[in-house]
Amino acid sequence: MVTINDNFQKLPGSYLFSEIAKRVAKYKEENPQAEVIRMGIGDVTLPLCDAVIKAMHKAVDEMASSETFRGYGPEQGYKFLIETIIKNDFNTRGVTLDTDEMFISDGAKSDTGNIGDILGLGNIIAVTDPVYPVYIDTNVMAGRAGDLLENGQWSKIVYLPCTAENGFVPSLPKEKVDVIYLCFPNNPTGTTLTKDQLKQWVDYAKANDALILFDAAYEAFITEDDVPHSIYEIEGAKDCAIEFRSFSKSAGFTGTRCGLTVIPKTVKARNAKGELVALNGLWNRRQCTKFNGTAYIIQRAAEAVYSEEGKKQVKDAINYYLGNARIIREGLQKAGYTVFGGKNSPYIWAKTPAGMNSWQFFDYLLKEKNIVATPGVGFGTSGEGYIRFSALGGREATIKAMERLG
Ligand SMILES: *Cc1c(COP(=O)(O)O)cnc(C)c1O
Numbered sequence: 001m002v003t004i005n006d007n008f009q010k011l012p013g014s015y016l017f018s019e020i021a022k023r024v025a026k027y028k029e030e031n032p033q034a035e036v037i038r039m040g041i042g043d044v045t046l047p048l049c050d051a052v053i054k055a056m057h058k059a060v061d062e063m064a065s066s067e068t069f070r071g072y073g074p075e076q077g078y079k080f081l082i083e084t085i086i087k088n089d090f091n092t093r094g095v096t097l098d099t100d101e102m103f104i105s106d107g108a109k110s111d112t113g114n115i116g117d118i119l120g121l122g123n124i125i126a127v128t129d130p131v132y133p134v135y136i137d138t139n140v141m142a143g144r145a146g147d148l149l150e151n152g153q154w155s156k157i158v159y160l161p162c163t164a165e166n167g168f169v170p171s172l173p174k175e176k177v178d179v180i181y182l183c184f185p186n187n188p189t190g191t192t193l194t195k196d197q198l199k200q201w202v203d204y205a206k207a208n209d210a211l212i213l214f215d216a217a218y219e220a221f222i223t224e225d226d227v228p229h230s231i232y233e234i235e236g237a238k239d240c241a242i243e244f245r246s247f248s249k250s251a252g253f254t255g256t257r258c259g260l261t262v263i264p265k266t267v268k269a270r271n272a273k274g275e276l277v278a279l280n281g282l283w284n285r286r287q288c289t290k291f292n293g294t295a296y297i298i299q300r301a302a303e304a305v306y307s308e309e310g311k312k313q314v315k316d317a318i319n320y321y322l323g324n325a326r327i328i329r330e331g332l333q334k335a336g337y338t339v340f341g342g343k344n345s346p347y348i349w350a351k352t353p354a355g356m357n358s359w360q361f362f363d364y365l366l367k368e369k370n371i372v373a374t375p376g377v378g379f380g381t382s383g384e385g386y387i388r389f390s391a392l393g394g395r396e397a398t399i400k401a402m403e404r405l406g
Pocket of ligand 1: 042106107108109110132183187215217245246247248249253254258259
């Protein structure tokens with residue numbers, strides 16, 4: 001008899017976005033004339049920039065001729081892209097990396113989800129709360145999360161609350177943890193850590209033989225000087241951290257798919273015999289076995305993000321979203337709300353008004369203002385009492401939404 005991986009049945013349905021869709025659909029059915037503005041999306045809306053489109057067209061043409069056609073590429077990604085990324089995103093910040101310390105992929109969701117393949121099932125996992133759900137759900141699938149408790153948390157996961165009370169800076173865990181997921185600039189709160197604050201985590205990981213999984217998907221939105229773009233800007237991080245990046249939010253690749261993972265050869269963990277093993281080699285083996293590389297056309301498109309023209313065009317798009325973020329921040333503040341994030345991130349995290357929880361405020365915004373935002377509690381227990389606004393929409397709709405709140 002075939003059996004299933006029972007861990008999958010422990011996962012609750014994806015309640016958050018289906019519940020939002022259900023409530024919006026019901027409201028629209030009852031109020032067909034209402035013009036609902038969606039500020040709940042975590043997807044970009046601007047088209048790919050011209051430099052990227054040109055590079056894709058050129059690469060497509062290469063595929064049409066036997067002289068320039070490309071079949072299977074290296075599982076780790078083409079050197080032309082890896083070298084370009086290291087030079088532009090890392091060397092410029094004082095970080096040196098060997099080309100075999102970077103792995104090109106089809107996105108940061110896959111990589112943050114798959115990285116658990118190379119880690120033992122007995123590791124204690126810590127996540128910030130609220131959190132990007134992929135980190136938790138993939139550990140549930142692997143069997144590291146324990147059981148779902150009544151409060152919505154998992155019995156074996158260590159939660160690190162990030163709330164207004166601690167300035168959205170997670171405290172070091174009191175119990176021993178082995179793997180720590182950190183995402184900064186953060187989704188959903190839009191907040192960041194300074195170099196000193198991130199240094200405390202690197203020091204903790206080194207002192208406790210722990211591994212940091214650092215998700216830098218939003219690094220392109222950083223505007224403030226003291227906020228690290230890469231965890232490797234922090235001394236010691238090359239001994240204890242893996243970093244994930246994505247072209248999705250930075251260059252509009254959500255539908256195009258390209259990301260990368262950095263695993264310095266000095267990051268090690270123990271095998272059953274207690275010997276230290278480099279994670280770089282394990283990830284390389286994992287990728288070579290389960291992944292056959294990102295499409296050549298897409299890697300040429302990603303390379304074009306770093307051309308003179310591409311850099312400028314991508315920056316314009318980021319500034320457009322950051323402009324939206326400022327409009328949202330200021331609009332909410334003017335309307336009397338307490339807000340966080342939105343300065344180094346396309347997300348604004350707002351406190352719900354007194355006496356309203358996340359879902360009550362969601363309903364109020366939908367019915368009274370015809371605005372859809374994302375209830376904070378959907379990202380974790382500590383998200384209760386907050387709601388997330390996304391700045392990744394259009395300018396006109398963003399302005400209109402804030403006028404409605406004003
Ligand atoms: C959007 C997002 C990503 C990017 O995922 P891709 O698979 O590269 O599109 C990664 N991490 C977080 C926290 C995100 O919000």
